[in-house]
Amino acid sequence: MLDGQVYARIGEDGFTRLIRAFYAQVPADDILGPMYPADDLSGAEQRLREFLMYRFGGPTSYVDQRGHPRLRMRHSRFAIDSPARDRWVTLMDRALEQAALPDDATERLREFFHDTATFMMNC
Numbered sequence: 001m002l003d004g005q006v007y008a009r010i011g012e013d014g015f016t017r018l019i020r021a022f023y024a025q026v027p028a029d030d031i032l033g034p035m036y037p038a039d040d041l042s043g044a045e046q047r048l049r050e051f052l053m054y055r056f057g058g059p060t061s062y063v064d065q066r067g068h069p070r071l072r073m074r075h076s077r078f079a080i081d082s083p084a085r086d087r088w089v090t091l092m093d094r095a096l097e098q099a100a101l102p103d104d105a106t107e108r109l110r111e112f113f114h115d116t117a118t119f120m121m122n123c
Helices: 003-025 036-053 061-066 083-100 101-120
Strands: none
Touching: 003 036, 003 083, 003 101, 036 061, 083 101
């Protein structure tokens, strides 16, 4: 599946279910929880959802409001080591299962998440 086809396949609802399932796990997580400000968890959820919708062929709200994603720069203040990367991937894989998206979209998103999580490691 091509990246631009993912949004057409799952729509905003699919991304909303996915990201909601991911962020439901974050506050109680001993590695990721401390990286997210408790008073802005809904903001983090919105930003990730809008980024993913943009990245996979949906509306451009993310770049309209925030500009180029610059993922490594935006995350440079966080120590992202191998355990943090692996935990993020574990929670996102679990969220993908919970969201019950079509198999082709799930596999493309899983590949993107695994590759991007590795790219984001900075220590």
